Amino acid sequence: MQSHARGHLVYAASGVLAVQTERGTSIVPANRVAWTPGGFTHHHRAHGDTDMRIVFLAPAHARLLPDRPAVFMASDLAREVLLALTGPRNHDDAVAGYSRSARSRLHRVLVDELREAHEEPLHLPEPRDDRLKAIARVLYETPSDNATLAELGRTVGASTRTLSRLFRSELGMTFYEWRTQLRIYHALVLLADGHDTVQTAYACGWANPSSFIAAFTGIVGTTPGRYRTGRRRR
Structure with missing residues (x-):
């Protein structure tokens, strides 16, 4: 630090x-x-x-x-x-x-x-509430975890409504938006380490490569395949 x-x-x-x-x-x-x-x-x-x-x-x-x-x-x-x-x-x-x-x-x-330039949606805010921190630790360690917010809430002792409110007030986004950002971060790391699109999609929790490609393109601005090819050329 x-x-x-x-x-x-x-x-x-x-x-x-x-x-x-x-x-x-x-x-x-x-x-x-x-x-x-x-x-x-x-x-x-x-x-x-x-x-x-x-x-x-x-x-x-x-x-x-x-x-x-x-x-x-x-x-x-x-x-x-x-x-x-x-x-x-x-x-x-x-x-x-x-x-x-x-x-x-x-x-x-x-x-x-x-x-x-426009700001890129590539900043993953850090939670302060202990319940959100506990959820974040789970998802950092296992980005492929597809547990719902209700299921995660039961493990930390908080209702879906409470957690939804905390995600919006502390992090400025919904739980699902935050988890997508986290998964894109992990996807970028895996792509940088040489993993292909299909491997990366499943490792980061997407049900199929096409939904991963759509989410990745929406945030990064290019497809995972083009991103990997462009990175190798630089």
Whole structure:
């Protein structure tokens, strides 16, 4: 776990990253950018053959981005700026060849691109209520578990109505939306490790590959097959 005074962007040029803070886990597949504001305790975890790039932002640029963790799609221009800033050593402070003023201008271009991008639904919020935490532990360990909310509620001593209210008030989504997000995160990890679409679908709890493909495409923006092929080409 670590914390920085400056906010920072983490880019997955290839592979899959997870950035965990007290607010939850940002899932960062290839060509996404995760934003972590300054002062947030966090840690990074890489899955598969991952090329991680980090860019720290000055307060003047950081204040233009959200005051909470977020994930954005990297435009072609944003991607090229990130690669230019980080260079072969993967860290913007170590890049030779750019003056301080030049780096500042590139940072501004990058921030402008992210402000124009839509936030990706790839942030999995972390529950605070003990009952939700118990349910989350079960599903983290076994994402293929298809127990209903009522069945899970009986194991933690809470009614479906209470748990539904807690999911909406604490996490801003329904139980089924949260579980789908969790399963997509696990799916990205499995795909990064070389599993195929069919294996991944069943391992993450989908009844058939077609329903998995539809859910994956709706959140990630491309099919699992195209995602794996694009990741291998980068």
